[in-house]
Amino acid sequence: MTQVLGILVPLLVFSNVLYAFTPTIIRDMARVIMDNYCSPEYLSGLEEAIDAASINEEILGIQDPSILASVLTEGIQKTIQDLRVKVTYEPEYIPVVQPGIPEIPVEQLAAMVKGTVNVEVLEDDIAYLKIQHIIGEEMAQKIGPLLLEHVWSKVLPTSAMILDLRYAVTGEMSGIPYIVSYYTDAEPLIHIDSIQDRPSNTTTELWSMPSLLGKRYGTSKPLIILTSRNTIGVAEDVAYCLQNLKRATIVGENTAGGSVKIDKIKVAETDFYVSVPVAKSINPITGKSWEVKGVTPDVEFSAEDAVEAALTIIKLRAKIPAIVKGAASLVANNYAFESIGADVAEKLEALLEAGEYSMISSNEGLGEKLSADLHKLSADKCLKITEHSPMMLAPDTSPEMLIELIKVSFKTDVFENNIGYLRFDMFGDFNQIPVVAQIIVEQVWNKVVNTDAMIIDLRSNAGGSINPVAGFSSYFFDADKQVVLDNLYERPSDTVKELVTLQELTGRRYGSKKGVAVLTSGATAGAAEEFVHIMKRLGRAMIVGETTAGSCQPPLPLRVGESDMFLSVPTTHSDTAHGPTWEGAGIAPHIPVPAEAALVTAKGILNKHLTGQK
Template structure:
């Protein structure tokens, strides 16, 4: 059945429930008003049938309370078209309000009115505060514009940031929207702000920014915060929505009421019933959507009473951000392991700040996410990023029993069929008691696998750690008389190069160079684990089986950015690249590529075939 007929049926059912007595002409008049004035006529299909059916209905129903009838009509319309803004009221004493006019009063009295209706302050840290309860239209603006400039605008224009308080803005004129928006945008190019469709005239008006204004513009670079509440309604919502989607303002507070750009209160025939109808609708040219009914969602949600404090905090943060980003750029330029990339990243990062890319940041978390994303995009290095300041723990002196338990927890060993050794560990530790720990590892781990005929080292879940143990670990897989330079690690921040060489003396026995060695990898294998794989693969000492490694970095250093509580992780060291690219950022490709889940079985099969003399 047509939607309009559903409306009629709903109204009649509700009327019977309350035993009403009213003339069907009320429904007819209501339907006519909606058809001629409602801003979304596509929702009113079938209304002609409603009019016809209601007009032919001669049944007279009794009614005792006209307010109940108004409520019934309201519920019926809302349930049918799904618009909570439509409301029927019984108003026998209603007098339509005349358009507000400013009387011809002396300028000094008019100035007192302006100062009494617009709240303006300059807060600490050179922040302007402007509270508006009614958004004036073009006609009024032209008449009192000079007074607004003198008593309001000229006070806030020199400030470094502004809070525009619309939490109590409940009325306004459509023609005032371009005025307010234009003061926060540039003169050129002109900006299409809004499109407003008017149902009674079946016409659409485009609102554009204004090329000329009375007084100077606030501009586009200084922070602008708009405060909203659940009471912010109508034209003020449009202003907030426009400036938000132009990325000119940050909205803080509560979701707005979801009103309309224009609601008319229209009399139903010769009765004392009226229907309030949204007769126009707004469509934002940027989003293609409207704030009406749904309201304007804040960028930063908080209770309305807390909105000013939140705004001040964000403005203070934004004042600090350029220095923070520039300091981060300098730290990268001076310390990042790859000098040429470092200079390029630093230059482009500063250019992003100058271009306003960081102007709309509202929290430290947003800053960290944005800066990390830019560092990754500019450098291609996922290790160059914002980080937390993890405090350095004091050195521990565990007992021998604790060290034994720790080693057993960190290492897992087995001896498989065909005398194949297996050793898994998931982190490269850095123990202060090197000698004592080495002896424990030899006794409780190494001696279980050192006499095997071949070995599998499982690094599929190894996330890295310290590079200090790497030279010693590698040395176990080379003969005593083999003195080999494993790698050279250049530290940019200290301008030093650390040479990793096989050690002439080790705790326990060597595994030697000739027995088979396979290393298992996955996309998790990172950092120091990749350095170990890189060395063993480059030296031709091990076959790598599994997935390409993570492509991480040497252990980064943490730097505090200026005096802020923001910290930056910078890889300052890279492997010797004189013989070609190393593994940092790119990862290492295995000799035999299989899924991580299959790697162990494939490695066993390779060693089994080798032991049988098969290729």
């Protein structure tokens, strides 16, 4: 602090001597703070800094008391990191004595209520209530009937509420339980806040109230609280309490970070005063205070745009029950494993009824929540919300574009001993476009079909369409016999479909005699796993690498109700009548090695095999 003051003092323009300062004044100021500041644990170093300042001749030489107050304020604020503490010089200051509530005619009280509280009912039956001052217990008892008549009766029947505290700059601590209680249930009582008062060394617990004037708004209807950087004091406390009770969503700006109580304390017999926060709020849920840092909004928006943001959130929440129930219905009717699908759907709707989706504020948040719950309930990471239906290759894509696409999608090589290498990272739905098959044969397959052994690298293959799997598998079997590759159970049609080798293929077959190694990793998933499963089950390839992802057959994107949301649902699985399925479990390799070592290992095995044949 001394360094800060030393930098500031030479910059000051001194006037004639106006005041005679002594070290006692500065020490008395420090004592006011030390004895009254609400968080004494943050005062470490202040006393030493004040002692140093009280013997600093440059500080004591400041001739203007207002300048001295300003210099001391800046130094103290930087030392304890609290802008609420201020030193002022006010020779004309007269302490404010709070008057009692005067006897005001009912008509004037009604006019006052209408002037300080703005209430509207917006479209879609949404209440808008703007409060600039939070009244205390005494005033609430006096004007409560008027508030019920002119304010509460209008908003109580609505389906959702926007409580606007953007301009709330004053309030009484005793009003906190009143406001909070209207948005909670009568039972059980809730410990909503604790106020620690430093001068009296007391803690006052604030609890929800068992009885109120009029009916409660309740706990089920959406409540959005608007805040701005000007929201301060008791209004911050109300917002923070309701936020942490998970009763309200805060929309707007970070609040001011004020205090529930700031006292202006006279310094000895001088005209200096220290404004110091003497009490602080400690939330029983977080164990923390909103003071100094302010209340962080759940959804950050400029104060000017906060109303529109709140309306968007409320309208979304009105749609959420139908969306969640729609997702549950899709799972129950389409998920590949019927009993699991029914169980997931039932538990998902139970989460909705329990209010688990009541605080969602965006489509993205809804998608993330749904995906997380579906994954948790089903243990299937394929069952999730997807952003859109999958894009298909356009039928009018030019041959030149197809060739370039295929060149970047496939990688081929021929290693020593005439070992072919083929890598692709996605099973594309190219069979729907006949010309594509011919291009793949010419640009890719013909480069490796004449090799003596082949390595198929699926370590980075994330799956794709199931449609080309049977065709690709067919190249590794002979044409004289049709082979059943797998049996797939389709839930929507409740049928088992045989996946068989194709009799007619574009280009030459690799046949069933030459050695094949398939490389896998923990990222090998979906349709790639089905291919690995086929090649392993039929003994057609040696699998080298890591156990595959344990994903699923390519899921179907199904639209959720009338929304723009799609649910990715695995609807097919390998028929369990022919043994355990790989879905959810993955496929273990014949030769387990780290993925990065799989290629070298496979080459070594095939080289040894081919050398032994010569």
